[in-house]
Amino acid sequence: MxxxxxxxxxxxxxxxxxxxxxxxxxxxxxxxxxxxxxxxxxxxxxxxxxxxxxxxxxxxxxxxxxxxxxxxxxxxxxxxxxxxxxxxxxxxxxxxxxxxxxxxxxxxxxxxxxxxxxxxxxxxxxxxxxxxxxxxxxxxxxxxxxxxxxxxxxxxxxxxxxxxxxxxxxxxxxxxxxxIFPTGFHGAVTAGVEVGSTVYVAGAGPVGLAAATGAFLLGASVVIVGDMNADRLAQARSFGCETVDLTKGDPADQIDQILGEPLVDCGIDAVGFEAKGHGSGSGHEAPATVLNSLMDVTAAGGALGIPGLYVTGDPGGVDEAAKKGALSLSLGTGWAKSLSFTTGQCxxxxxxxxxxxxxxxxxxxxxxxxxxxxxxxxxxxxxxxxxxxxxxxxxxxxxxxxxxxx
The missing domain is CATH 3.90.180.10 (Medium-chain alcohol dehydrogenases, catalytic domain)
Known part of the structure; x- marks a missing residue:
């Protein structure tokens, strides 16, 4: 044998x-x-x-x-x-x-x-x-x-x-x-990406880059990728993405500089439950950061694709709620803007x-x-x-x- x-x-x-x-x-x-x-x-x-x-x-x-x-x-x-x-x-x-x-x-x-x-x-x-x-x-x-x-x-x-x-x-x-390719693509599909869409992808790891690739396949006009890692942002730019450096703050202002407005049609979370806070001195874990910022920058009536992983048991969670997968989401923002959410395995x-x-x-x-x-x-x-x-x-x-x- x-x-x-x-x-x-x-x-x-x-x-x-x-x-x-x-x-x-x-x-x-x-x-x-x-x-x-x-x-x-x-x-x-x-x-x-x-x-x-x-x-x-x-x-x-x-x-x-x-x-x-x-x-x-x-x-x-x-x-x-x-x-x-x-x-x-x-x-x-x-x-x-x-x-x-x-x-x-x-x-x-x-x-x-x-x-x-x-x-x-x-x-x-x-x-x-x-x-x-x-x-x-x-x-x-x-x-x-x-x-x-x-x-x-x-x-x-x-x-x-x-x-x-x-x-x-x-x-x-x-x-x-x-x-990762189907997972990223699923994030783009469930975010509603179509011909001419503007898209913000949170996270420039492999799934985020796959989501950006999928968004281009679906006909997106502009794909913006946000991260704190300069090398990963450079990798995103290597195939035509615009980028947002999250060490400089929340993405809205930088998206505004790229598009002329602080909003995108479609948002994709390719980070998941180990998300960190934005801005100078960032690096502290804040697991709801990505989802809340995506709700802020996605236009009313838009959708969020969430291929990023969230778990029900996290021994290293920042607080007792996070250890159970319970995050402080601004669901009111999502409701007020009529945003759609798709989560789970691709x-x-x-x-x-x-x-x-x-x-x-x-x-x-x-x-x-x-x-x-x-x-x-x-x-x-x-x-x-x-x-x-x-x-x-x-x-x-x-x-x-x-x-x-x-």
Whole structure:
């Protein structure tokens, strides 16, 4: 049997590459596995040899100790791989296929899946609707920052790339289909971006840059990205975004300088619950800051797309309310301006095939826009450390050496 190595959470601020079990078609007990899922048969699944698996800001929340994630949890929900084995119930996915894995685990059978709400599948997580690989409170499905990973409901979940050689040639772009590109695009769609829209994206991390990329795909006339990190703002400018430096204060005045008015048509929150206050001397955590500022700068009748992560349990929250995910939102502002809000996991399968076609036919350069950089699995601790320090880079792990050299 093949060996398997994976990236595991070892406590706040620490990850390690460990030797772990090769996947089988049964969900076994382990860190974070819901007892009701132990022994669950996965004959509908496939085992993948990982081609690319990315470090995500959502992983970083756990690694910082900002969730209730257990020690030794194998991380990783942004997975692209080659099928090496299929379960007895798999009909259409074949050994040798190169596939993208939506980070949402979905059964394809429940009411929500049939309504394309794959982010809140009812059958894969005994704790709550919705599941993901290698993530706290998501049912205990083993993460994919590993050499090999099990994917359940393979015929339903896996997006097969039409041509192997073309896929490997564009693998850094295609690796973004598992999460951040659909997630950012979902933020833009739910914010109501259309031809001619003016858009403000809060956050210049990979999801924010993906949201900006998605907004341009949808026809936005101006995309403004706000952040406190100069390198990340420079990365946003590299593909045509205007930028707002939030160390200089709230975004309204700087938006006014760009557009001639302090309002945009559409607002996107790509930051989430670890948001910080704005202005000189900023850096203190103020988790409602982004949502409240977005309500201020979004025109009446507009919409907010909120792909940024918010949690119900945050041990490091700034106060008792924040530790439960209860934030001091100016909901009255939102109500008075008739703003719409869309939150929650992106239903990746709603967008991933269309975005794949945009990549394959050279209509977008998502890997370039987010500054994707492949590194070895053993370099994962360094990648986490640099990402946590604000590197303007999307780190793509290359566990099996299958990503071609540039």
């Amino acid at each position: 093949a060996s398997n190595h994976a990236v595991a959470y070892k406590g706040p601020g620490k990850v390690e590459v460990i030797e772990t079990d090769y996947p089988t078609f049964e969900l076994k007990d382990g860190p974070g596995v819901n007892p009701a899922n132990v022994g669950r048969k996965v004959n509908h699944g496939a085992i993948l040899r990982t081609v690319a698996t990315n470090i995500c800001g959502s992983d970083q929340h756990m690694v910082r100790g900002r969730t209730t994630a257990p020690t030794d949890l194998v991380l990783g929900h942004e997975i692209t791989g080659e099928v090496v084995e299929v379960g007895s119930d798999v009909e259409f996915i074949k050994v040798g296929d190169i596939v993208s894995v939506p980070f949402n685990i979905a059964c394809g059978r429940c009411r929500n899946c049939k309504e394309r709400k794959t982010g809140i599948c009812l059958n894969v997580n005994p704790d709550r609707p919705g599941s993901a690989y290698g993530y706290v409170d998501m049912g205990g499905w083993v993460g994919g920052q590993a050499e090999y990973v099990l994917v359940p409901y393979a015929d339903w979940n896996l997006l097969k790339f039409p041509d192997r050689d073309q896929a490997l040639e564009k693998i850094l772009d295609l690796a973004m289909l598992s999460d 239903p990746v399968m709603k967008y991933n095939r269309q975005l794949m076609m945009a990549i394959l036919h050279d209509r977008t350069s998502i890997a370039k826009n987010v500054n994707a950089k492949p590194i070895g699995l053993d370099d994962a601790p360094r990648g986490y450390e640099e990402f946590d320090k604000g590197a303007a880079t999307k780190y793509v792990l290359n566990p099996n050496g299958l990503i071609p050299a540039a």
